[in-house]
Amino acid sequence: MTTLPDVQLSALNWMGPLPVLSALGVGCLLLYFVYPSSPVFPLFNAHEKFDFMATKAKYKFVEDAKGLMKGGLAKCDIFRLTCDTGIRLVLSQRYLDEIRDHPSLSLFDLIRSESHPHIKGLEPFGQNIDILLDLIRKKLTVAQGMYENTIASKVHTELQQESLLVLCTRKLLLRFKMDWHELALYPSIQRLVARLSCIVFMGEEMCRDEEWLRVVTNYAAHSLQANDALQLWPSMTRPIVARFMGSIRILRKEVQAARNIVDRVIKTREIDKENALKNGVAPEIRNDAIQWIQDVAAGRDYEPALMQLGLALVAIFTTADLLTQALLDICGKGELISELREEVLAVLRENGVKKTTMHKLRLMDSVLKESQRLKPISLSTFRRMAMDNIRLADGTQIAKGTGLMIPNEWMWDSQVYENPETFDPYRFVKLREVAGHELSSSLISVSPEHMGFGLGRHACPGRFFAVNQVKIVLCHVLMKYEFKLADGTIPRVQKHGIRLQSDVSAKVLVRRRQETVSLPDHACESE
Numbered sequence: 001m002t003t004l005p006d007v008q009l010s011a012l013n014w015m016g017p018l019p020v021l022s023a024l025g026v027g028c029l030l031l032y033f034v035y036p037s038s039p040v041f042p043l044f045n046a047h048e049k050f051d052f053m054a055t056k057a058k059y060k061f062v063e064d065a066k067g068l069m070k071g072g073l074a075k076c077d078i079f080r081l082t083c084d085t086g087i088r089l090v091l092s093q094r095y096l097d098e099i100r101d102h103p104s105l106s107l108f109d110l111i112r113s114e115s116h117p118h119i120k121g122l123e124p125f126g127q128n129i130d131i132l133l134d135l136i137r138k139k140l141t142v143a144q145g146m147y148e149n150t151i152a153s154k155v156h157t158e159l160q161q162e163s164l165l166v167l168c169t170r171k172l173l174l175r176f177k178m179d180w181h182e183l184a185l186y187p188s189i190q191r192l193v194a195r196l197s198c199i200v201f202m203g204e205e206m207c208r209d210e211e212w213l214r215v216v217t218n219y220a221a222h223s224l225q226a227n228d229a230l231q232l233w234p235s236m237t238r239p240i241v242a243r244f245m246g247s248i249r250i251l252r253k254e255v256q257a258a259r260n261i262v263d264r265v266i267k268t269r270e271i272d273k274e275n276a277l278k279n280g281v282a283p284e285i286r287n288d289a290i291q292w293i294q295d296v297a298a299g300r301d302y303e304p305a306l307m308q309l310g311l312a313l314v315a316i317f318t319t320a321d322l323l324t325q326a327l328l329d330i331c332g333k334g335e336l337i338s339e340l341r342e343e344v345l346a347v348l349r350e351n352g353v354k355k356t357t358m359h360k361l362r363l364m365d366s367v368l369k370e371s372q373r374l375k376p377i378s379l380s381t382f383r384r385m386a387m388d389n390i391r392l393a394d395g396t397q398i399a400k401g402t403g404l405m406i407p408n409e410w411m412w413d414s415q416v417y418e419n420p421e422t423f424d425p426y427r428f429v430k431l432r433e434v435a436g437h438e439l440s441s442s443l444i445s446v447s448p449e450h451m452g453f454g455l456g457r458h459a460c461p462g463r464f465f466a467v468n469q470v471k472i473v474l475c476h477v478l479m480k481y482e483f484k485l486a487d488g489t490i491p492r493v494q495k496h497g498i499r500l501q502s503d504v505s506a507k508v509l510v511r512r513r514q515e516t517v518s519l520p521d522h523a524c525e526s527e
């Protein structure tokens with residue numbers, strides 16, 4: 001006897017993909033007619049009549065997210081926009097106090113909904129965030145003091161051996177050592193940060209593993225590209241579209257490579273442990289993220305390789321971006337660079353490389369915070385998904401499942417900052433002197449006026465680690481190198497929707513400094 005599902009199945013076979021495509025078509029039309037017409041909040045960039053997949057509206061957002069958000073905020077405090085990632089509720093900063101710590105607003109669920117972890121190749125975006133957060137809060141931040149000297153000496157070695165990690169032969173390096181030479185800043189910095197992070201994430205022996213460095217850098221670049229491309233398709237068609245995407249194929253290969261590498265590292269450690277126990281020797285205690293994840297997971301399910309990719313995704317590119325932007329911002333500002341060097345010398349001579357040292361680099365801190373104020377990683381660093389229906393004090397109802405964002409208006413507001421468009425490296429040094437701003441003016445502090453690391457319960461937990469790393473690298477770069485923009489280079493922030501990235505193609509001229517300074521504790525020695 002033929003059952004109903006069998007009939008449907010044979011009909012499907014007979015008609016090929018027609019029913020699937022029709023269902024998708026009906027789905028798209030439903031989305032078109034139902035979704036944007038929600039009467040509650042105005043939609044300022046509704047798609048045009050025949051723009052069924054909202055592609056044009058999404059492109060417009062990709063090109064001018066800032067203009068659209070600004071235009072909306074000039075009209076009202078809460079509205080909707082068609083973004084590249086779907087329709088989002090945009091709220092003005094006046095809602096921040098009320099929702100910054102709201103327990104029903106999740107950052108991770110929003111990111112997961114935008115990053116397609118159900119598609120093979122993009123699984124790292126779906127890792128258990130609680131394990132990652134425990135790792136950062138309970139282990140990484142606590143242990144970072146222990147790593148400062150290791151990282152400092154590693155930066156020293158890296159910069160001694162390679163000219164800002166330019167990828168070229170020793171012969172060329174020797175020639176480059178004292179001469180001005182041109183290099184693309186971002187790739188060099190990204191590689192340096194990847195190596196330094198790797199000491200802490202994968203153990204010191206892995207930080208020179210070329211394959212691993214390739215996997216993490218490749219994975220981030222291609223996953224960004226793949227997610228950007230997928231966003232332009234209706235969500236239900238994305239798993240099918242993904243099958244034909246070159247970037248997804250690369251991601252699948254890199255995930256497999258990551259699994260092979262991380263499994264190999266874990267296996268080697270297990271064998272070492274067994275051997276040590278057999279020989280009656282205490283096994284080596286590992287102090288890196290591979291071990292910490294095992295410790296904090298406490299029986300929770302996770303896949304080590306995917307966790308490592310997740311960690312690299314949140315840590316390496318954000319840190320490299322801040323460093324690159326700061327270096328581009330100070331390029332050509334000779335007097336400022338001299339003052340920064342003097343500060344480094346004074347502070348390091350007195351204290352060496354320690355947690356307290358980093359904190360004392362106030363001008364450097366101000367420069368970094370100002371750089372981040374003018375170019376944070378996003379036009380909106382506060383984005384959330386409502387995990388429940390939420391009712392705000394003024395009666396505004398936010399439905400469960402709504403993706404929302406608050407643009408960083410105040411970071412560029414003349415009511416908050418004098419001459420907000422101008423890069424003022426001394427801005428936060430001066431602000432520290434103003435009563436009530438002593439603490440909020442430091443780079444690691446988050447506030448509604450400066451949301452470079454977000455705000456509230458999901459504010460970046462990795463910022464303490466990132467800031468120290470950035471400062472250690474800057475100390476070394478400042479003391480070992482002279483640098484300036486290469487001829488014809490005018491750095492331009494790269495924009496894609498709300499995403500802001502330092503100019504990855506900006507070229508700088510670099511040469512070793514002649515001066516000799518001698519500093520304690522792995523600090524900076526120029527040759």
Ligand code: HEM
Binds near residue numbers: 462466
């Ligand atoms: C300069 C470097 C960095 C920048 C600019 C940055 C920026 C941010 C921002 C804007 C957020 C969102 C905050 C919010 O929504 O309120 C965030 C979240 C996060 N960051 Fe960072 N980050 C950096 C480095 C790092 C590092 C080094 C790590 C890990 C070691 C890290 C781990 C995370 C995690 C796990 C979250 C999610 C927090 C949560 O869901 O509660 N970040 N970061």
